[in-house]
Amino acid sequence: MKPAAFDYWRAESIEDALSQLASGEGEAKVLAGGQSLGPMLNMRLATPQRLIDLNDLSELAYIRDQGDTLEVGPLTRHHQLAQSPLLRRRCPLLSRASQTIGHYAIRQRGTLGGSLAHADPAAQLPLVAVTLGAGLELQSARSRRTVPAQEFFVSAMNTSLAPDEIIRSVRFPAATEHEAEAFEIFSRRHGDFAIVAVACTLALRDERVMGIRLGVGGVHATPLNLSAHLQGFVGRQPNMAWISDVAQAVQDLANPAEDSRIPADYRQDLAGSLTRQALASALQRARGDAG
Numbered sequence: 001m002k003p004a005a006f007d008y009w010r011a012e013s014i015e016d017a018l019s020q021l022a023s024g025e026g027e028a029k030v031l032a033g034g035q036s037l038g039p040m041l042n043m044r045l046a047t048p049q050r051l052i053d054l055n056d057l058s059e060l061a062y063i064r065d066q067g068d069t070l071e072v073g074p075l076t077r078h079h080q081l082a083q084s085p086l087l088r089r090r091c092p093l094l095s096r097a098s099q100t101i102g103h104y105a106i107r108q109r110g111t112l113g114g115s116l117a118h119a120d121p122a123a124q125l126p127l128v129a130v131t132l133g134a135g136l137e138l139q140s141a142r143s144r145r146t147v148p149a150q151e152f153f154v155s156a157m158n159t160s161l162a163p164d165e166i167i168r169s170v171r172f173p174a175a176t177e178h179e180a181e182a183f184e185i186f187s188r189r190h191g192d193f194a195i196v197a198v199a200c201t202l203a204l205r206d207e208r209v210m211g212i213r214l215g216v217g218g219v220h221a222t223p224l225n226l227s228a229h230l231q232g233f234v235g236r237q238p239n240m241a242w243i244s245d246v247a248q249a250v251q252d253l254a255n256p257a258e259d260s261r262i263p264a265d266y267r268q269d270l271a272g273s274l275t276r277q278a279l280a281s282a283l284q285r286a287r288g289d290a291g
Protein backbone atom coordinates (compact mmCIF):
# COMPACT_ATOMS: atom_id res chain seq x y z
CA MET A 1 0.00 0.00 0.00
CA LYS A 2 0.98 3.64 -0.33
CA PRO A 3 0.65 6.27 2.40
CA ALA A 4 -2.33 8.61 2.51
CA ALA A 5 -1.45 12.11 1.25
CA PHE A 6 0.36 14.37 3.73
CA ASP A 7 2.20 17.71 3.76
CA TYR A 8 5.96 17.40 4.19
CA TRP A 9 7.97 19.98 6.17
CA ARG A 10 11.73 19.86 6.57
CA ALA A 11 12.36 21.55 9.92
CA GLU A 12 15.14 24.18 9.92
CA SER A 13 15.44 24.47 13.69
CA ILE A 14 14.02 22.91 16.84
CA GLU A 15 11.79 25.97 17.28
CA ASP A 16 10.55 25.55 13.72
CA ALA A 17 9.72 21.87 14.34
CA LEU A 18 7.89 22.70 17.58
CA SER A 19 5.88 25.51 16.03
CA GLN A 20 4.91 23.26 13.09
CA LEU A 21 3.90 20.54 15.51
CA ALA A 22 1.80 23.00 17.57
CA SER A 23 0.01 24.36 14.50
CA GLY A 24 -0.68 20.78 13.32
CA GLU A 25 -3.33 20.55 16.08
CA GLY A 26 -2.74 16.85 16.75
CA GLU A 27 -2.61 15.89 13.05
CA ALA A 28 1.17 16.33 12.64
CA LYS A 29 3.95 13.84 13.34
CA VAL A 30 7.73 14.15 13.42
CA LEU A 31 9.87 11.94 11.20
CA ALA A 32 13.22 10.69 12.53
CA GLY A 33 14.77 7.50 11.09
CA GLY A 34 11.50 6.45 9.44
CA GLN A 35 12.14 2.77 10.28
CA SER A 36 8.83 2.44 12.14
CA LEU A 37 6.88 5.43 10.84
CA GLY A 38 7.60 4.52 7.19
CA PRO A 39 5.89 1.10 7.42
CA MET A 40 3.08 2.57 9.58
CA LEU A 41 2.40 5.19 6.87
CA ASN A 42 2.54 2.60 4.09
CA MET A 43 0.06 0.39 5.91
CA ARG A 44 -2.06 3.44 6.76
CA LEU A 45 -1.80 2.65 10.45
CA ALA A 46 -0.62 6.27 10.74
CA THR A 47 -2.31 8.95 8.62
CA PRO A 48 -0.88 12.30 9.75
CA GLN A 49 -1.81 15.38 7.72
CA ARG A 50 1.69 16.81 8.15
CA LEU A 51 5.10 15.17 8.48
CA ILE A 52 7.83 17.27 10.10
CA ASP A 53 11.24 15.91 9.17
CA LEU A 54 13.86 16.33 11.94
CA ASN A 55 16.78 14.93 9.94
CA ASP A 56 18.49 18.30 9.26
CA LEU A 57 18.65 19.10 12.98
CA SER A 58 22.16 17.88 13.75
CA GLU A 59 21.89 19.65 17.14
CA LEU A 60 19.58 16.78 18.17
CA ALA A 61 22.27 14.13 17.57
CA TYR A 62 24.87 14.01 20.36
CA ILE A 63 26.20 12.01 23.29
CA ARG A 64 27.46 14.12 26.21
CA ASP A 65 29.16 13.16 29.43
CA GLN A 66 27.43 15.14 32.22
CA GLY A 67 29.21 13.52 35.15
CA ASP A 68 26.68 11.24 36.85
CA THR A 69 24.61 10.99 33.68
CA LEU A 70 25.06 10.61 29.93
CA GLU A 71 22.84 12.96 27.96
CA VAL A 72 21.88 11.65 24.54
CA GLY A 73 20.10 13.57 21.77
CA PRO A 74 16.99 11.98 20.26
CA LEU A 75 18.34 11.96 16.70
CA THR A 76 21.34 9.84 17.71
CA ARG A 77 21.28 6.73 15.48
CA HIS A 78 21.36 3.21 16.88
CA HIS A 79 24.79 2.58 15.30
CA GLN A 80 26.17 5.71 17.01
CA LEU A 81 24.91 4.39 20.35
CA ALA A 82 26.46 1.01 19.59
CA GLN A 83 29.84 2.39 18.56
CA SER A 84 30.39 5.35 20.85
CA PRO A 85 33.58 4.81 22.92
CA LEU A 86 32.11 7.15 25.56
CA LEU A 87 29.00 5.00 25.98
CA ARG A 88 31.02 1.78 25.98
CA ARG A 89 32.95 3.15 28.89
CA ARG A 90 30.30 5.10 30.80
CA CYS A 91 26.96 3.50 29.90
CA PRO A 92 27.83 0.10 28.43
CA LEU A 93 24.33 -1.37 28.77
CA LEU A 94 22.99 1.21 26.29
CA SER A 95 25.83 0.53 23.90
CA ARG A 96 25.54 -3.27 24.15
CA ALA A 97 21.74 -3.31 23.69
CA SER A 98 21.97 -1.04 20.62
CA GLN A 99 24.26 -3.55 18.89
CA THR A 100 21.40 -6.07 18.90
CA ILE A 101 18.75 -3.90 17.20
CA GLY A 102 17.51 -5.21 13.83
CA HIS A 103 20.02 -5.25 10.97
CA TYR A 104 22.91 -2.99 9.93
CA ALA A 105 20.76 -0.82 7.61
CA ILE A 106 18.12 -0.25 10.31
CA ARG A 107 20.77 0.74 12.86
CA GLN A 108 22.15 3.31 10.42
CA ARG A 109 18.79 5.14 10.26
CA GLY A 110 16.83 4.33 13.42
CA THR A 111 17.13 6.83 16.27
CA LEU A 112 16.92 6.80 20.07
CA GLY A 113 13.98 9.25 20.10
CA GLY A 114 12.08 7.31 17.44
CA SER A 115 12.48 4.01 19.25
CA LEU A 116 11.34 5.46 22.60
CA ALA A 117 8.38 7.32 21.06
CA HIS A 118 7.32 4.26 19.06
CA ALA A 119 7.27 2.25 22.35
CA ASP A 120 7.28 -1.27 20.96
CA PRO A 121 6.97 -3.63 23.99
CA ALA A 122 9.86 -5.78 22.70
CA ALA A 123 12.23 -2.96 21.66
CA GLN A 124 15.71 -2.74 23.18
CA LEU A 125 15.97 0.99 23.95
CA PRO A 126 12.74 1.36 25.97
CA LEU A 127 13.91 -1.65 28.03
CA VAL A 128 17.30 -0.08 28.72
CA ALA A 129 15.69 3.29 29.57
CA VAL A 130 13.33 1.67 32.10
CA THR A 131 15.97 -0.66 33.59
CA LEU A 132 18.45 2.18 34.16
CA GLY A 133 15.80 4.68 35.25
CA ALA A 134 16.53 7.17 32.46
CA GLY A 135 14.86 10.58 32.40
CA LEU A 136 13.24 11.89 29.22
CA GLU A 137 13.09 15.61 28.59
CA LEU A 138 9.98 16.47 26.57
CA GLN A 139 9.60 19.82 24.86
CA SER A 140 6.77 21.64 23.12
CA ALA A 141 6.37 25.26 22.01
CA ARG A 142 4.69 25.92 25.36
CA SER A 143 6.67 23.89 27.92
CA ARG A 144 9.59 21.66 28.85
CA ARG A 145 9.27 18.79 31.36
CA THR A 146 11.19 15.72 32.47
CA VAL A 147 9.47 12.35 32.78
CA PRO A 148 11.02 9.16 34.24
CA ALA A 149 11.14 6.36 31.65
CA GLN A 150 8.91 4.20 33.86
CA GLU A 151 6.13 6.79 33.56
CA PHE A 152 6.78 7.63 29.92
CA PHE A 153 5.65 4.18 28.68
CA VAL A 154 1.91 3.88 29.22
CA SER A 155 0.92 0.78 27.21
CA ALA A 156 2.00 -0.95 23.98
CA MET A 157 2.90 1.77 21.42
CA ASN A 158 1.47 4.40 23.75
CA THR A 159 3.45 6.99 25.70
CA SER A 160 2.82 10.09 27.78
CA LEU A 161 4.02 12.33 24.91
CA ALA A 162 1.49 15.07 24.14
CA PRO A 163 0.72 15.54 20.41
CA ASP A 164 2.74 18.78 20.30
CA GLU A 165 5.78 17.46 22.23
CA ILE A 166 9.05 15.96 21.08
CA ILE A 167 11.64 13.99 23.02
CA ARG A 168 14.31 16.67 23.38
CA SER A 169 16.97 14.67 25.25
CA VAL A 170 17.42 11.53 27.33
CA ARG A 171 19.58 11.20 30.45
CA PHE A 172 20.94 7.78 31.35
CA PRO A 173 22.73 7.22 34.68
CA ALA A 174 26.42 6.47 34.20
CA ALA A 175 27.69 3.06 35.30
CA THR A 176 29.43 3.03 38.68
CA GLU A 177 33.04 1.89 39.08
CA HIS A 178 32.29 -1.73 40.06
CA GLU A 179 29.30 -2.24 37.78
CA ALA A 180 29.12 -4.55 34.77
CA GLU A 181 26.30 -5.13 32.31
CA ALA A 182 24.65 -7.77 30.14
CA PHE A 183 21.91 -7.74 27.55
CA GLU A 184 20.40 -11.03 26.40
CA ILE A 185 17.82 -11.40 23.69
CA PHE A 186 15.93 -14.30 22.15
CA SER A 187 14.27 -13.82 18.77
CA ARG A 188 13.05 -16.18 16.08
CA ARG A 189 15.67 -15.07 13.52
CA HIS A 190 18.72 -12.84 13.71
CA GLY A 191 17.56 -9.20 13.48
CA ASP A 192 13.93 -9.88 14.43
CA PHE A 193 12.29 -8.13 17.34
CA ALA A 194 12.86 -9.97 20.63
CA ILE A 195 10.41 -12.54 21.91
CA VAL A 196 11.94 -11.81 25.32
CA ALA A 197 14.94 -9.67 26.28
CA VAL A 198 16.70 -9.18 29.62
CA ALA A 199 18.85 -6.17 30.53
CA CYS A 200 20.89 -6.11 33.73
CA THR A 201 23.69 -4.44 35.58
CA LEU A 202 25.54 -5.95 38.51
CA ALA A 203 27.82 -4.12 40.93
CA LEU A 204 30.43 -6.42 42.47
CA ARG A 205 33.01 -5.64 45.14
CA ASP A 206 35.21 -8.19 46.95
CA GLU A 207 33.04 -10.99 45.52
CA ARG A 208 29.87 -9.49 47.03
CA VAL A 209 26.93 -8.19 44.99
CA MET A 210 26.59 -4.52 45.87
CA GLY A 211 23.70 -3.74 43.52
CA ILE A 212 21.52 -5.24 40.83
CA ARG A 213 19.29 -3.65 38.20
CA LEU A 214 17.26 -5.92 35.98
CA GLY A 215 14.53 -5.38 33.39
CA VAL A 216 12.59 -7.74 31.14
CA GLY A 217 11.17 -6.79 27.73
CA GLY A 218 8.59 -8.62 25.62
CA VAL A 219 6.53 -10.05 28.48
CA HIS A 220 4.18 -7.11 29.09
CA ALA A 221 2.88 -4.09 27.19
CA THR A 222 5.69 -1.98 28.66
CA PRO A 223 9.18 -2.97 29.87
CA LEU A 224 9.20 -4.53 33.32
CA ASN A 225 11.70 -3.16 35.85
CA LEU A 226 12.20 -5.83 38.52
CA SER A 227 15.15 -4.17 40.31
CA ALA A 228 13.18 -3.25 43.44
CA HIS A 229 11.99 -6.87 43.82
CA LEU A 230 15.55 -8.22 43.68
CA GLN A 231 17.15 -6.17 46.45
CA GLY A 232 17.00 -9.19 48.81
CA PHE A 233 19.71 -10.78 46.63
CA VAL A 234 22.14 -7.89 47.23
CA GLY A 235 24.98 -8.41 49.74
CA ARG A 236 25.40 -12.10 48.84
CA GLN A 237 28.21 -14.01 47.17
CA PRO A 238 27.25 -14.58 43.53
CA ASN A 239 27.69 -18.34 43.02
CA MET A 240 25.68 -20.72 40.82
CA ALA A 241 22.97 -21.12 43.47
CA TRP A 242 22.62 -17.33 43.67
CA ILE A 243 22.21 -17.06 39.90
CA SER A 244 19.56 -19.81 39.93
CA ASP A 245 17.64 -18.16 42.76
CA VAL A 246 17.58 -14.75 41.03
CA ALA A 247 16.58 -16.34 37.71
CA GLN A 248 13.74 -18.23 39.40
CA ALA A 249 12.54 -15.03 41.08
CA VAL A 250 12.56 -13.20 37.73
CA GLN A 251 10.75 -16.07 36.04
CA ASP A 252 8.04 -16.00 38.74
CA LEU A 253 7.72 -12.22 38.63
CA ALA A 254 7.68 -11.93 34.82
CA ASN A 255 4.21 -13.52 34.65
CA PRO A 256 3.59 -12.75 30.95
CA ALA A 257 0.15 -11.92 29.61
CA GLU A 258 -1.41 -14.45 27.19
CA ASP A 259 -0.56 -13.82 23.56
CA SER A 260 -2.05 -15.47 20.48
CA ARG A 261 1.39 -15.99 18.87
CA ILE A 262 3.65 -17.18 21.69
CA PRO A 263 2.47 -19.13 24.76
CA ALA A 264 2.84 -17.24 28.04
CA ASP A 265 4.63 -20.14 29.78
CA TYR A 266 7.22 -20.25 26.98
CA ARG A 267 7.97 -16.55 27.45
CA GLN A 268 8.05 -17.05 31.21
CA ASP A 269 10.66 -19.83 30.84
CA LEU A 270 12.65 -17.58 28.52
CA ALA A 271 12.66 -14.77 31.09
CA GLY A 272 14.28 -17.20 33.56
CA SER A 273 16.86 -18.68 31.19
CA LEU A 274 17.85 -15.30 29.69
CA THR A 275 18.27 -13.96 33.23
CA ARG A 276 20.58 -16.87 34.05
CA GLN A 277 22.70 -16.06 30.96
CA ALA A 278 22.66 -12.32 31.64
CA LEU A 279 23.77 -12.70 35.26
CA ALA A 280 26.56 -15.11 34.29
CA SER A 281 27.82 -12.69 31.60
CA ALA A 282 27.58 -9.63 33.85
CA LEU A 283 29.46 -11.51 36.59
CA GLN A 284 32.22 -12.50 34.19
CA ARG A 285 32.58 -8.89 33.07
CA ALA A 286 32.50 -7.58 36.65
CA ARG A 287 35.34 -9.98 37.51
CA GLY A 288 37.22 -8.75 34.44
CA ASP A 289 37.08 -12.15 32.74
CA ALA A 290 35.30 -11.01 29.54
CA GLY A 291 35.07 -8.00 27.22
Ligand SMILES: Cc1cc2nc3c(=O)[nH]c(=O)nc-3n(C[C@H](O)[C@H](O)[C@H](O)COP(=O)(O)OP(=O)(O)OC[C@H]3O[C@@H](n4cnc5c(N)ncnc54)[C@H](O)[C@@H]3O)c2cc1C
Pocket residue numbers: 029030031032033034035036037038074075100101102103106109110111112113114115117118120122123124125161165166167168191192193194
Ligand atom coordinates in the same frame (compact mmCIF):
# COMPACT_ATOMS: atom_id res chain seq x y z
C1 LIG B 1 12.93 -4.74 9.56
C2 LIG B 1 12.98 -3.94 10.86
C3 LIG B 1 13.48 -4.56 11.99
C4 LIG B 1 13.56 -3.88 13.19
N1 LIG B 1 14.04 -4.50 14.28
C5 LIG B 1 14.07 -3.85 15.46
C6 LIG B 1 14.55 -4.51 16.63
O1 LIG B 1 14.99 -5.64 16.62
N2 LIG B 1 14.52 -3.80 17.79
C7 LIG B 1 14.04 -2.51 17.87
O2 LIG B 1 14.02 -1.93 18.94
N3 LIG B 1 13.61 -1.87 16.76
C8 LIG B 1 13.60 -2.51 15.57
N4 LIG B 1 13.14 -1.86 14.46
C9 LIG B 1 12.61 -0.49 14.61
C10 LIG B 1 13.76 0.54 14.62
O3 LIG B 1 14.52 0.47 15.78
C11 LIG B 1 13.22 1.96 14.54
O4 LIG B 1 14.32 2.72 14.25
C12 LIG B 1 12.57 2.56 15.74
O5 LIG B 1 11.49 1.78 16.21
C13 LIG B 1 11.98 3.92 15.40
O6 LIG B 1 13.01 4.85 15.26
P1 LIG B 1 13.06 5.83 14.03
O7 LIG B 1 14.11 6.83 14.29
O8 LIG B 1 13.15 5.06 12.78
O9 LIG B 1 11.64 6.59 14.18
P2 LIG B 1 10.52 6.93 13.11
O10 LIG B 1 10.11 5.71 12.39
O11 LIG B 1 10.93 8.10 12.29
O12 LIG B 1 9.37 7.40 14.10
C14 LIG B 1 8.73 6.49 14.96
C15 LIG B 1 7.75 7.25 15.86
O13 LIG B 1 8.46 8.07 16.76
C16 LIG B 1 8.06 9.44 16.62
N5 LIG B 1 9.28 10.22 16.87
C17 LIG B 1 10.49 10.10 16.27
N6 LIG B 1 11.39 10.92 16.84
C18 LIG B 1 10.74 11.58 17.84
C19 LIG B 1 11.11 12.56 18.81
N7 LIG B 1 12.37 13.03 18.90
N8 LIG B 1 10.17 13.01 19.65
C20 LIG B 1 8.91 12.53 19.60
N9 LIG B 1 8.48 11.62 18.73
C21 LIG B 1 9.38 11.13 17.85
C22 LIG B 1 7.51 9.55 15.21
O14 LIG B 1 6.61 10.62 15.09
C23 LIG B 1 6.82 8.19 15.08
O15 LIG B 1 5.58 8.23 15.73
C24 LIG B 1 13.09 -2.52 13.25
C25 LIG B 1 12.62 -1.88 12.10
C26 LIG B 1 12.56 -2.58 10.92
C27 LIG B 1 12.05 -1.88 9.69
